[in-house]
Amino acid sequence: MLPPTQWRREARVAGEVFAVELRRTLWGKRTIYYALLAAMPLLLFGLLALVAVARGSGFGLGEHLVQFNAIFQLLFVQALLYFSCSEIFVSLIRGEVLDRTLHYAFLSPIRREALLAGKYLAGVAATALLFVPATVVSYVLAVLPAGRQASLAHLSGSGLAAVAAYAAIVVLGALSYGALCLLFGVVFRTPSYAVGLFWVWEYVSFILPPFLKRFGIAHHLAALLPLPVAEGPLAIVSETPSALASVPALLVGAAALLAVAGWRLRKLEISYGAE
Amino acid sequence: MTAPSSAGQGSGDGRIVFENVSKFYGEVLGVNRVDLSIPPGTTGLVGPNGAGKTTIMNLMTGLLRPSQGAIRTLGIPPERPDELFRVVGYCTQFDSFPPGVTGLEFLLRYLRLHGHGRAVAERLAWQALERVGLADAAARRVAGYSKGMRQRVKLANAIAHDPRVLLLDEPLNGLDPLARADAIALFRSLAAEGRHLLISSHILHELDQIADFVVILDGGYVVAEGDVHALRTEIATEPLRILIRCDRPEAVAAEAFARRDIVAAEITADRSAVIVSTAEVDAFYQHLNRMVLEQRVAIAAVEPMDDDVHALYSYVVRSERYV
Numbered sequence: 001m002l003p004p005t006q007w008r009r010e011a012r013v014a015g016e017v018f019a020v021e022l023r024r025t026l027w028g029k030r031t032i033y034y035a036l037l038a039a040m041p042l043l044l045f046g047l048l049a050l051v052a053v054a055r056g057s058g059f060g061l062g063e064h065l066v067q068f069n070a071i072f073q074l075l076f077v078q079a080l081l082y083f084s085c086s087e088i089f090v091s092l093i094r095g096e097v098l099d100r101t102l103h104y105a106f107l108s109p110i111r112r113e114a115l116l117a118g119k120y121l122a123g124v125a126a127t128a129l130l131f132v133p134a135t136v137v138s139y140v141l142a143v144l145p146a147g148r149q150a151s152l153a154h155l156s157g158s159g160l161a162a163v164a165a166y167a168a169i170v171v172l173g174a175l176s177y178g179a180l181c182l183l184f185g186v187v188f189r190t191p192s193y194a195v196g197l198f199w200v201w202e203y204v205s206f207i208l209p210p211f212l213k214r215f216g217i218a219h220h221l222a223a224l225l226p227l228p229v230a231e232g233p234l235a236i237v238s239e240t241p242s243a244l245a246s247v248p249a250l251l252v253g254a255a256a257l258l259a260v261a262g263w264r265l266r267k268l269e270i271s272y273g274a275e
Numbered sequence: 276m277t278a279p280s281s282a283g284q285g286s287g288d289g290r291i292v293f294e295n296v297s298k299f300y301g302e303v304l305g306v307n308r309v310d311l312s313i314p315p316g317t318t319g320l321v322g323p324n325g326a327g328k329t330t331i332m333n334l335m336t337g338l339l340r341p342s343q344g345a346i347r348t349l350g351i352p353p354e355r356p357d358e359l360f361r362v363v364g365y366c367t368q369f370d371s372f373p374p375g376v377t378g379l380e381f382l383l384r385y386l387r388l389h390g391h392g393r394a395v396a397e398r399l400a401w402q403a404l405e406r407v408g409l410a411d412a413a414a415r416r417v418a419g420y421s422k423g424m425r426q427r428v429k430l431a432n433a434i435a436h437d438p439r440v441l442l443l444d445e446p447l448n449g450l451d452p453l454a455r456a457d458a459i460a461l462f463r464s465l466a467a468e469g470r471h472l473l474i475s476s477h478i479l480h481e482l483d484q485i486a487d488f489v490v491i492l493d494g495g496y497v498v499a500e501g502d503v504h505a506l507r508t509e510i511a512t513e514p515l516r517i518l519i520r521c522d523r524p525e526a527v528a529a530e531a532f533a534r535r536d537i538v539a540a541e542i543t544a545d546r547s548a549v550i551v552s553t554a555e556v557d558a559f560y561q562h563l564n565r566m567v568l569e570q571r572v573a574i575a576a577v578e579p580m581d582d583d584v585h586a587l588y589s590y591v592v593r594s595e596r597y598v
Contacts, residue, residue: 009390010357016387029374100371103338104432107367108388109360266354270338271300272369 010114017110017118018125025088025126037084038130041076045141052145061146061154065162068142069227072166076138078202078218081131081173086195088127089181092119093265094191100272113262120182120258127174132167139163162226169224176217176250179257186261186268210239217253220246288350290314291335291440291473296344298330304495305330309344311490311497313473317466319482320475322492328475329368331492332442335473336365348440349471361389364438366429368445372417378404378428379413382435389436403435404428408457422449430461440471447481452564452577459484478579480515480556514538514552517559520575524549530566534559 002010025031045068052059059067093116096102105115143151143159155163180198184191205216213219222229223246241249291313298305306327320328333339335346337353346352351359372381382400383393391399404410407427412420417428426449433441443462447455462485466472476482482489491499519527524542528549531540536555543550553559556579566572 006357013388013390016390020384020387024373099374100369101373103367103369104373104385105388106338106356107336107360107363107365108385109357109390110388111357114357267340269340270333272371 010111013108013110014114014118014121017105017115018122021092021119021122022125025122026129030087030091034084034088034126034130037080038134040080041071041138042134042141044071044075045138049141049144059145061143061150064143064146066227068139069225070229072135072138072169073218073222073225073229076131076135077169077173077221078199081127081170082177082199082202083195084130085123085127085174085177086181086184086191089120089123089178090185090191090195092123092182092185093268094185094188097272103270106270112265112268116182116186116258116262116265120178123178123182124171124174127178128171131170131174135166135170136163139166165224165226169221172224172247172250173217173221175254176221179254179261180217183257183261183264186264214241214249217250220250223247290349291471292345292347293331293334294345296334296341296346298327298334298339299342305339306334306492306495309497311500313471313488313490315469315471316487317462317472317474317485319479319486319489320473320492321477321479321482321489322475323477325494326477326492327495328477328492329444330495332365332367332444332473332475335442336360336363338367360438361436362439363442364433364436364440365442366426366433366444366446368448370422370425372425372428375416375418377414377416378409378420378424378431381417381428382432385432386435399435399437400431403431406434407431407461423451423454426450427454427458430458434465438470440473441465443472443474445475445477447476447478449576451574452560452567455481455577456564478515480579484557514554515556515579516550516552517556518543518548518550518576518578519563520548520577522573522575523570526570526572527551527563527566530562530570531559534562 025034048067093102096105106112108115139159139162140151140155143154145151146154181191181195184194188194202216202218205213205219220241223241223243228240291311293309293311296309297307309327309331320331322328330339334341335348335353337356337359340353348359349362351362353359373384376384379397379400382403383396386396386399387393389396401410401413404413407430409424409427409431412424417425420428426446430443430446433443446462447458450458459481462472462474466485472485474482474485479489479491488500488502490497521527524546528540528542528551531537531549531551536553536558538552538554540549540551542548551559560577563574563577567574
């Protein structure tokens, strides 16, 4: 067990790692790619809003909310957020291995677990900074076609709670997908296979038995959605978990994945030649 | 000063201690049953490519994990990086840097991981850059540095936090003769400050100018340890081959033939270099420096060659007094 002074020192150094990684993620060579992924819903809902204003959507506020809910879960969370997380979090360790720079961090006076924590939190912060604003603006764009009066009334009332729920899903998604992808980056030399497999798992989980659905992250994130998402006629219907069960499950799951990643990172050897 | 000796002697807290350390990469041997207790001072790790020098340093610093055995540097195991790298600086052979950083940013990034505030980190970074002669290039991107400058900025990174133990893996690789002389002077001054220097090289000659002691490795085994000067005297009659890449190899070869201390000189098939064999390496390097200045020969690289180094190791292994 570390003494309190040691904890404080590790936390301070992890904070330095956090600052460097956040800057690297938000101002690095791949930032435009992340920003484009985050901006895609803006383009989509912006276009839908323009079409609706120009030609009339024929939808009321309720239909617009249902439409946003489905697109948010199936496109925004399960595709865009997931692939952004895979890029951001996999590169935290694997990217440094490919750049052949990880040894500099390993030769610094910081425990590898603290290094991992600093990098992980930077990834979560970067993802949240990119995707929470995108979620909020997308939501506004999604309800605008319902009319100025209706959308303003909604956004100043129950819409706030809905926006907060969607933002919470983004943050929880970043925490969970981030921990998983960070582990992939520590364990696998070519993490893209694992990333792809888990993505398929998330998309086919609706036809899986309820017991297996629990191993998906999207399944638990769906518990926080303000509206349920219809899974289609082929779905094996199961009870949607409650937010009270899902949030702790996601947090505990992320912590467990991080613990495994920390353990593997502690054992990681630097052998760039083998990469 | 005592020479490196078998582990287990004394407490080992002021030493670098290897106790029965082996490292295997699958079925490939890295190092095998290494027992060392290295005292303060400058110690050379010598051996041909693949002998296990880098493996020894990577094991010391936790970049590799031993298959068996234990390592302690001043009493600290590699599993405690938070303590180890307060006292250890390691200049690796990896010639890679975080993308886009300048020399100063590179040093600051890792100095901040020592827990220093911005002001202290900047002061230490500038001190280190000045020490390696890179202060003028501090604001330039490392990607635009020459090989010698990259080597020096790595060295600055290794010494910036004022470590008591400094590990330098082939630090003279790729340096031209003048930069080589500067680097050797820097190593001497670092050692004179009471640091513990462990320097690897596949060129024994490079180390006899710097090291108090030498550990000779071959095929993953420690084949000899001892006083480097005595060892060098013993092998002084063995000529060393030096490859000189330059714009006028014919001129260098002609000069070499005119010297009595040159055993042989041959121009390579691609006519881009000359290979000189000499037993008096110091004198030849001094002469080469004069040639560069007086005849304006543009030297691209000077590299002592492996073949003769292998001969030196054979000599060492044959000589039982060092085993």
